[in-house]
Amino acid sequence: MNISISEMKNQICWASKEIYQRGLVNVGEGNISLRVKNRNEMIITPSGNNYLNPLPTNMVHITFEGKVITEGEKPSSEYNLHRIIYEQRSRVNCVIHTHSTYSSILAVQRKALPMIFEEMMVFLGGGVPCSEYALTGTEQLGKNALKAMGKQNAVILANHGSIIVGRSVKHCVFGAQLVEKMAKIYVKSISIGEVFEIPEENLSNLMNRFQEEFSTI
Numbered sequence: 001m002n003i004s005i006s007e008m009k010n011q012i013c014w015a016s017k018e019i020y021q022r023g024l025v026n027v028g029e030g031n032i033s034l035r036v037k038n039r040n041e042m043i044i045t046p047s048g049n050n051y052l053n054p055l056p057t058n059m060v061h062i063t064f065e066g067k068v069i070t071e072g073e074k075p076s077s078e079y080n081l082h083r084i085i086y087e088q089r090s091r092v093n094c095v096i097h098t099h100s101t102y103s104s105i106l107a108v109q110r111k112a113l114p115m116i117f118e119e120m121m122v123f124l125g126g127g128v129p130c131s132e133y134a135l136t137g138t139e140q141l142g143k144n145a146l147k148a149m150g151k152q153n154a155v156i157l158a159n160h161g162s163i164i165v166g167r168s169v170k171h172c173v174f175g176a177q178l179v180e181k182m183a184k185i186y187v188k189s190i191s192i193g194e195v196f197e198i199p200e201e202n203l204s205n206l207m208n209r210f211q212e213e214f215s216t217i
């Protein structure tokens with residue numbers, strides 16, 4: 001079902017408040033976008049998004065080339081990251097990028113988040129890989145992210161943060177919370193002892209559910 005541009009802007013405002021209230025972003029960092037279906041366009045949060053009081057009129061409607069279609073604020077400088085994902089993964093309708101604390105702890109260590117909880121398979125498609133480093137705002141950042149993401153719905157960006165993709169804004173907000181919670185459990189767990197991964201061969205039913213409901217490939 002196609003939704004209007006104004007409804008998409010409302011959805012980004014909702015997602016902004018959700019991820020801010022859950023501590024996944026600070027003011028001035030991270031970004032959220034939604035794909036405009038059947039067009040090479042997206043709606044994206046502005047540079048320095050006001051997560052506490054986001055306004056639909058602040059959200060920016062741009063083409064994949066970065067041309068502004070409707071008046072808004074300056075688009076996030078990381079829109080290339082979003083564009084590259086939309087161009088390569090046709091079922092992605094929402095992208096959320098955060099600098100949340102525990103995901104970023106893994107990011108600065110350039111470590112992946114292993115498959116430690118069953119729900120990771122259902123919603124993310126498994127563990128969360130870590131990409132190679134690239135400078136913020138560059139095309140290379142998006143390319144590295146996409147390459148590392150594989151078939152999953154999330155990736156940790158080396159020395160930067162994380163990206164979560166989803167078929168809908170609700171999936172994506174949930175995925176962003178899940179990645180941070182799992183990263184927190186993992187980081188705290190390895191500080192007190194050994195962490196055990198769940199072998200993927202035990203999870204074929206959950207993998208089927210991921211492919212049916214949440215996969216963006």
Ligand SMILES: [Zn+2]
Nearest residue numbers: 030078097161
């Ligand atoms: Zn960033």
